[in-house]
Amino acid sequence: MSSAIKVEELRKSYGELRAVDGISFEVQAGEFFGILGPNGAGKTTTLEMVEGLRQPDSGTVSLFGESPWPRNPRLLPRIGVQLQASAFFERLTAREQIRTFASLYGVPARKADEWLGVVGLEDMADKRNEDLSGGQQQRLSIACALAHGPDLVFLDEPTSGLDPQARRNLWDVLRDINSQGRTVVLTTHYLDEAESLCDRVAIMDHGRILESGPPASLVRDLDAPTRISIESGVLTADAARTLADGVEVSDDGVSLTLATRTPAPVLSALAERDALRGLSVRGATLEDVFLHLTGREYRA
């Protein structure tokens, strides 16, 4: 496999603030890659340097073996970008909007119109973008990024502001374009999304990559306990602690939760006591990995 993106020791400072502080990663052609991180971690800055919108202070970026900076006309038709802040022409309808963008890439109007259908905006085609809802604008912006069939797609928080239906539908769209061999890079705050879509993720904070790899192996490496919950009042906390060795118990009045690294004996002990009412078992998720790596404090 050839690499679609190769980033080495990339840095960018805004005055004193080191927004991106020496990051390196590689994305293979056809891969689905996610960048995760708290607000202000440097995700957007990284993407913009990779796309060629910002000049890095130091380090190198290469897309398909070419540098995106300065503006590289050979690369531009091959990449599609949805920016975190949507950019639309003023006072144009959704249809005019996507047709205009598509035509910049030589894509015919008919094909552009199809993309309105793909993101479920046919009924909104004649509405001006100022009159679309936030989520509808977001979908239009994604359609504008994808209409010319780019080999490499950058999406900065594509599902922020989308309702659950739109989010799932967009996942299908993204899986579909990825299965056509296109490389997709996205940032997101929804860790279930990253877990479900991405072949590989990088978790960033303070301008650095803390960890990267396939979501499943990051979760496995975290070696976090499984959390078994039952309805409060079925079992006392003290009784629960005696079920097996090394069980951490907490009761918030709604659920009693047992955290254990050996869930099987705990579950069978609960079954023996007929204490399974309201049972739910939750293994560690990417969210646990994320919080473990980046902590729980608010970010600026």
Next chain:
Amino acid sequence: MTGFVSLSAAMARGFFRDRTAMFFTILFPLMFLVLFGGLFKDSGASKTDVLQIGSVPVLEQLPAEAAAGIGQVLAVERTDDRADALEQVRKGDKAAALEQVGGELIVHYSAADQVKSATVQGILESLVQEANLAAAGVTTPALKLSAKPVEDESLKAIQYMTPGLLGWAIATGATFGAALTLVTWRQKKILRRLRLSPVPVTSIISARVSVSIVIALVQSAIFIGVALLPYFGLQLADQWWGFIPIMIAGTLAFLSIGLLAGAVAKTAEAASAIANLITLPMAFLSGAFFPLEGAPEWLRTVSEFLPLKHLVSSMQDVMVRGEAFSVTLPDIGILLGFTVVLSAAAAALFRWDDA
């Protein structure tokens, strides 16, 4: 090429759907025209209207040069209805009616307007004398009367104002159009988005240029159309359409001013403030609103450095003074010079985004 076309379409749609922009580029200058055109309807040098009954060889056989001289002071209209002609003079609609019977030139005039009838009589008397001298074989008379109104250089208000206000409207439209497109497209991140598409910068710029030229043509059509209404009574010169090249050169010059303002300004408010600061004083100093003929020497010197002066004076020359298109060539050159210098500066200061 498709990029150029679709960007032009996007810009044009954005403009024609923007009520504020439409108001300030088209309706607002038109309000000036209607207001001043109405107020000063009857001021300025006006020709004396006379009627010619049937054939009047003395007038018809004048040499071209002399005919043009007469044409500046007398508006001669031919009619064959003698009774009606006399009636019009009686009512004061015309200053006089001329009739030639054999060797006799008869001037019918009304005593009501003595100034006008005296003017007509004076001019015709000199004509008759010249004709007599010519008949007597004197080709170069010792003394010759040539009639010229003292207001020769000035024009009737509407004649003056239409090109003046139109020039100002075009200048404002082009300056604001370029400055605001640049700033709002930068602020709304459209420029960054375009930067990521394979469209060449030249397509973006030429789209703006062509949209501005279309807007200038629309402004011209509306302005001229309104001024031609009988109420305002604009009289266009024969080759009035020769103003189109100078108008395009003017649009380019003011576009480059706008691009420069847009490159410097960070917000739309700042961009319009700069654009206003440039175009409004310029309108007063360039003779767009009132003639510079009576203005002090220093002001006339200053005006030579203002692109609007060159735009307006050339437009007046061609549209209403009846000059040929070729007299505008020097001004076209000057305006294109402005364009080259200012757009080079704008290109040097160009930014795709604020960050």
